[in-house]
Amino acid sequence: MVINAPSLANIPLTEFTVQLEELYEGGVRFFHVDLMDGHYVPNLCLPMNCVKDLKAKYPDCTVEVHLMVDNPSFYIPKMKEQGADYVSFHCDSTSFVRRTLFEISEAGMKAGIVLNPSQSVDVIRPYAQYLDYIVFMSVEPGFAGQKFLEGSMERLRDLALLRRELGLNFQIIVDGGVHYGIIEECVKNGADALVTNVYTIFNQPEGITAACRRFTETMKNVVCEI
Numbered sequence: 001m002v003i004n005a006p007s008l009a010n011i012p013l014t015e016f017t018v019q020l021e022e023l024y025e026g027g028v029r030f031f032h033v034d035l036m037d038g039h040y041v042p043n044l045c046l047p048m049n050c051v052k053d054l055k056a057k058y059p060d061c062t063v064e065v066h067l068m069v070d071n072p073s074f075y076i077p078k079m080k081e082q083g084a085d086y087v088s089f090h091c092d093s094t095s096f097v098r099r100t101l102f103e104i105s106e107a108g109m110k111a112g113i114v115l116n117p118s119q120s121v122d123v124i125r126p127y128a129q130y131l132d133y134i135v136f137m138s139v140e141p142g143f144a145g146q147k148f149l150e151g152s153m154e155r156l157r158d159l160a161l162l163r164r165e166l167g168l169n170f171q172i173i174v175d176g177g178v179h180y181g182i183i184e185e186c187v188k189n190g191a192d193a194l195v196t197n198v199y200t201i202f203n204q205p206e207g208i209t210a211a212c213r214r215f216t217e218t219m220k221n222v223v224c225e226i
């Protein structure tokens, strides 16, 4: 069953605790947390210490941190301190991808890299064996609420085929513009988790909890076909 991984960047700050409860009630146990530094991407987002707060309130939930920062190494001890479970960084944000992956793994967290829409999926070949997961961007990083980019489905399929070719089992998390028109196809093409958003679970007429249940119901029998 594909993981419902809501992007918390989609919650208005004034609604934060209320909407977290609604997500939890709807069965969410995996949070996607976007951290930005205003350099790697021209935006700021959630504060680092929200990771600690999330783990304190929801110890049974996985907190997956998507770093959109220059010098990701700098943030790894901080993420460990905060209690993050998964940490990913953009593979073009450092010259030392393998070292950075090892730093994350050695700190006891799941290590991932993020692939931008303009990067070939082949860039992962030299370090694919060291990855626990990949955040596959289907929008340019930096802002919530963008549209799923044309060509993303084909790239996702290429990534899943590469995973199969290499005999690996890293997870694939699809991030950006995920909507009902494509969610089933994403899973058939290799997605293990979908970053959910205003098109799927937030801003839905039935409310967040019911929208999460609808998502689970829709996806319960959809499996990878690669």
Ligand code: DX5
Binding pocket: 007, 009, 010, 032, 034, 066, 139, 140, 141, 142, 143, 144, 145, 146, 175, 176, 177, 178, 195, 196, 197, 198
């Ligand atoms: C974009 C972020 C995404 C984003 C996803 O930089 O990485 O996680 O918040 O939300 P949507 O799908 O609304 O763009």
Ligand code: ZN
Binding pocket: 007, 032, 033, 034, 066, 175, 195
């Ligand atoms: Zn993200």
